[in-house]
Amino acid sequence: MAQEFELLSHTADSKIRAYGITLEELFRNTLKGMFASIKPYGTHITYKNDELICSKFTLQHTVTTHSLDLQSLLVDFLSDCLYLSDIHNEAYFDARFTLLTSTELQCSIFGVPIAGFELLEIKAVTYNDLAIEQNQDGIWQATVVFDI
Known part of the structure; x- marks a missing residue:
């Protein structure tokens, strides 16, 4: 899939739309989009034509989340x-997901230490305009708004 996510205009907050062939890819691309939207900077991060490039991942954490439904799972x-x-x-x-259902997930997330963000920091992931859907071609997409 060519486009992982896109940054959308929003009056006061940050908004993205992410895409994925699978739910795993959708969640991964939404994670990338969330951090790309606020432009972190650090040793292993560069930008080329406004696209964030991370040269290598130096850390890993395990995340386990349980929620009521798929939308809540993404927000959580x-x-x-x-x-x-x-x-x-x-x-x-x-x-990298070892478990992903409509109500729970377990994965390892990979990233880097950062010096800060060029834009405002995200205060919260919101339910405002939240949508997860699968189109006729089977491509998943999620729209998420972040309170900044």
């Missing part, structure tokens, strides 16, 4: 990753 997963980012001063750009 991203919120857990945001929490880890805040307490460790890191950004994450990849996830």
Whole structure:
């Protein structure tokens, strides 16, 4: 799949739309999009034509999340990753799932230490305009708004 995510305009917050052939790919690309939207900077991060490039992952965390439904699972997963980012001063750009259902997931997330963000930090992952759907071609897409 060519496009992993896109940054969308929003009046006061940050908004992305992510794509994936599988739910795993959708969740991974939403994670990438969340961090790319606020432009982290650090030793292993560069930008080429406004596209974030992470040269190598130097750290890993395990994330386990349980929720009521798929939409809540995505919000909770991203919120857990945001929490880890805040307490460790890191950004994450990849996830490998060992379990992903409509109500629970377990994965390893991979990222790098960061020096900060060029844009405002994300305060929260919201349910505002949240959507997860699969189109006629079987491609998943998620729209997520972040409170900044």
